[in-house]
Amino acid sequence: MKIAVDAMGGDHAPASVVGGVVESLREKDPQQAITRIEKYFLVGKPEAIEDEFRKLDCTDGRIEIVPATETVAMDESPTHAVRKKKNSSMSRAIDLVKQGQADAVLSAGNTGALMVGSHLKLRTLEGVDRPGLAALLPSPKNVFVLLDVGGNLEPHTSNLVQYAVMGSIYSRNILAYPRPRVGLVSIGTEDIKGNDKTLETFRLLKQVNINFIGNIDCHELFTDKADVVVTDAFVGNAILKSCESTARTLFFWLKEEIVRSPRAKLGGMLAKPALRAIHKRLDADEYGGAMFLGLNGVCVKAHGASSPKAIRNALRVAAESVGHKMNQQIIAEIREANEKIKSATTQEPALQTAH
Amino acid sequence: MKIAVDAMGGDHAPASVVGGVVESLREKDPQQAITRIEKYFLVGKPEAIEDEFRKLDCTDGRIEIVPATETVAMDESPTHAVRKKKNSSMSRAIDLVKQGQADAVLSAGNTGALMVGSHLKLRTLEGVDRPGLAALLPSPKNVFVLLDVGGNLEPHTSNLVQYAVMGSIYSRNILAYPRPRVGLVSIGTEDIKGNDKTLETFRLLKQVNINFIGNIDCHELFTDKADVVVTDAFVGNAILKSCESTARTLFFWLKEEIVRSPRAKLGGMLAKPALRAIHKRLDADEYGGAMFLGLNGVCVKAHGASSPKAIRNALRVAAESVGHKMNQQIIAEIREANEKIKSATTQEPALQTAH
Numbered sequence: 096m097k098i099a100v101d102a103m104g105g106d107h108a109p110a111s112v113v114g115g116v117v118e119s120l121r122e123k124d125p126q127q128a129i130t131r132i133e134k135y136f137l138v139g140k141p142e143a144i145e146d147e148f149r150k151l152d153c154t155d156g157r158i159e160i161v162p163a164t165e166t167v168a169m170d171e172s173p174t175h176a177v178r179k180k181k182n183s184s185m186s187r188a189i190d191l192v193k194q195g196q197a198d199a200v201l202s203a204g205n206t207g208a209l210m211v212g213s214h215l216k217l218r219t220l221e222g223v224d225r226p227g228l229a230a231l232l233p234s235p236k237n238v239f240v241l242l243d244v245g246g247n248l249e250p251h252t253s254n255l256v257q258y259a260v261m262g263s264i265y266s267r268n269i270l271a272y273p274r275p276r277v278g279l280v281s282i283g284t285e286d287i288k289g290n291d292k293t294l295e296t297f298r299l300l301k302q303v304n305i306n307f308i309g310n311i312d313c314h315e316l317f318t319d320k321a322d323v324v325v326t327d328a329f330v331g332n333a334i335l336k337s338c339e340s341t342a343r344t345l346f347f348w349l350k351e352e353i354v355r356s357p358r359a360k361l362g363g364m365l366a367k368p369a370l371r372a373i374h375k376r377l378d379a380d381e382y383g384g385a386m387f388l389g390l391n392g393v394c395v396k397a398h399g400a401s402s403p404k405a406i407r408n409a410l411r412v413a414a415e416s417v418g419h420k421m422n423q424q425i426i427a428e429i430r431e432a433n434e435k436i437k438s439a440t441t442q443e444p445a446l447q448t449a450h
Numbered sequence: 451m452k453i454a455v456d457a458m459g460g461d462h463a464p465a466s467v468v469g470g471v472v473e474s475l476r477e478k479d480p481q482q483a484i485t486r487i488e489k490y491f492l493v494g495k496p497e498a499i500e501d502e503f504r505k506l507d508c509t510d511g512r513i514e515i516v517p518a519t520e521t522v523a524m525d526e527s528p529t530h531a532v533r534k535k536k537n538s539s540m541s542r543a544i545d546l547v548k549q550g551q552a553d554a555v556l557s558a559g560n561t562g563a564l565m566v567g568s569h570l571k572l573r574t575l576e577g578v579d580r581p582g583l584a585a586l587l588p589s590p591k592n593v594f595v596l597l598d599v600g601g602n603l604e605p606h607t608s609n610l611v612q613y614a615v616m617g618s619i620y621s622r623n624i625l626a627y628p629r630p631r632v633g634l635v636s637i638g639t640e641d642i643k644g645n646d647k648t649l650e651t652f653r654l655l656k657q658v659n660i661n662f663i664g665n666i667d668c669h670e671l672f673t674d675k676a677d678v679v680v681t682d683a684f685v686g687n688a689i690l691k692s693c694e695s696t697a698r699t700l701f702f703w704l705k706e707e708i709v710r711s712p713r714a715k716l717g718g719m720l721a722k723p724a725l726r727a728i729h730k731r732l733d734a735d736e737y738g739g740a741m742f743l744g745l746n747g748v749c750v751k752a753h754g755a756s757s758p759k760a761i762r763n764a765l766r767v768a769a770e771s772v773g774h775k776m777n778q779q780i781i782a783e784i785r786e787a788n789e790k791i792k793s794a795t796t797q798e799p800a801l802q803t804a805h
Contacts, residue, residue, distance in 0.1 A: 326688075334668075338693075341696040359723060
């Protein structure tokens with residue numbers, strides 16, 4: 096397969112991006128046939144990209160550099176980026192998928208621009224109304240999918256149901272959970288808890304063919320209750336950022352307290368491998384980035400601060416999505432779900448009044 | 451002042467509740483005149499309550515036991531509790547405020563029942579449309595107010611503005627921040643980021659007399675950017691629970707990793723005071739529970755697992771709210787805010803069409 100890579104996207108581009116591509120090309124694990132890489136298109140400023148490959152002493156026939164003169168800044172307005180920078184590395188990388196030259200695109204750049212750009216250019220899969228952005232989060236016993244963490248701030252209930260179906264397929268394909276448990280974020284776990292939108296979504300989720308386990312209260316996020324956690328992008332963003340923010344703050348406090356006394360300092364030194372192990376378990380780099388689900392093409396967003404390892408893992412997620420033909424599964428299961436949604440939302444014909 | 455205490459509410463009632471009352475009565479700090487306690491009404495099963503006072507060897511003329519035969523269970527439906535258990539300890543404790551016998555009520559019991567019951571019985575303050583539940587969260591540099599974490603799942607924009615005003619007053623009175631910085635939860639920090647409701651709320655918040663600093667993205671929660679963080683109860687609940695859940699999970703992992711090797715175990719032992727210090731900084735017991743703002747009466751919710759210390763701190767919050775006449779400040783500032791909201795939402799009169 097062929098993957099288009101936005102070489103200029105991310106805080107440490109192009110070094111990290113090229114580094115990740117090189118790690119992927121040098122991977123020693125025997126690649127499965129279905130995820131074998133034929134080509135990496137590296138899109139961006141040729142000299143800068145070549146420079147990085149040179150530093151890493153990498154020449155590989157599977158690399159092709161595609162020139163693009165512009166770069167989307169991390170804090171640029173997505174609409175500005177999409178409208179005004181037709182020749183950005185991100186835009187050109189998406190174009191390669193649109194034109195059928197590549198099977199997937201990866202960027203560590205501006206999330207909003209990638210979302211707007213890929214939606215505009217690739218459009219959605221047959222039957223999918225809105226694409227959703229799915230993140231992977233670690234819990235003590237599993238890794239779970241949280242979606243939507245992307246741009247759909249005011250989804251219809253049918254969008255949320257489609258996210259549940261797509262998140263379930265994603266979990267099956269990328270995490271190999273045979274029958275992922277799907278939960279709906281609400282305010283409490285009882286069936287009757289929620290706002291108008293979640294209550295209606297709950298009713299619809301009962302109808303479609305997924306392993307729906309009911310409402311999830313956020314205190315259960317990390318208790319291995321659900322493998323797929325569904326909500327709208329506003330709440331999804333709040334959850335994701337709150338978790339990250341809490342973890343960062345706790346580590347900050349830990350450091351602060353540990354340097355306060357020689358005894359604690361020594362303790363911290365001895366416990367360092369343990370702390371490092373936790374860091375590794377939390378490390379977003381392990382989880383391969385976020386995936387736009389529902390697009391007519393595979394589009395993976397690695398986080399902005401991606402290391403080469405993060406890029407390599409995100410490339411693996413892209414390759415597996417293509418290799419497992421995930422989008423074909425989405426089309427089939429969304430078609431089935433849409434029928435269920437339709438019949439569940441169609442009013443029963445009113446009884447004829449007897450004369 | 452007089453405070454009504456639901457002696458039977460909470461996971462460890464009545465022991466913890468009575469324990470907290472005793473700690474409060476024995477407090478050695480010279481009490482400020484405005485928060486001096488004249489009476490604690492302990493509402494519930496007299497024998498059980500007396501038993502606890504006896505265990506703690508406490509006899510004090512400021513204690514009055516008010517019998518109530520029923521108890522609201524922690525997982526009981528709020529409407530059931532309110533409608534069917536007229537003689538519950540919670541219901542009778544609220545009644546004491548309603549009848550003017552007590553200035554404030556405290557319960558560690560069922561949050562929903564306390565919310566529904568206190569709203570029904572006490573009603574809202576003049577000008578306040580809906581009460582909101584305000585939680586206190588610790589950050590490395592300050593303690594901030596997050597609201598609404600209570601029951602208003604589908605607030606109007608004007609409700610959110612009222613929460614901002616009340617949260618600001620709460621922060622001034624209980625945390626002594628002279629001019630609390632108020633932020634609005636959104637998806638990104640730029641002014642233009644948000645959904646329809648937050649964008650309209652943003653516009654209104656600019657009009658009222660608070661120190662509004664704009665949108666808060668949840669990655670900034672603990673960065674000392676805002677002293678009051680405003681959102682609806684659905685998102686507020688998701689944020690609060692996500693933070694708690696992440697902290698709990700990290701401590702779980704830390705323990706798991708530390709017992710894995712003798713070296714890490716020794717490190718953990720040496721670092722124990724540091725870890726305990728962090729626990730203390732995170733300890734919900736320090737922060738005195740959550741406050742229902744906007745009720746015609748002071749109503750404090752201590753968390754279900756409250757220790758005696760948590761109850762004592764929650765009693766202090768109740769006493770300070772009464773002592774500082776917080777509700778009078780709310781009435782005055784909500785009146786002013788409502789005028790601003792009204793003029794900002796009133797359509798400009800349409801220009802007369804020239805004939």
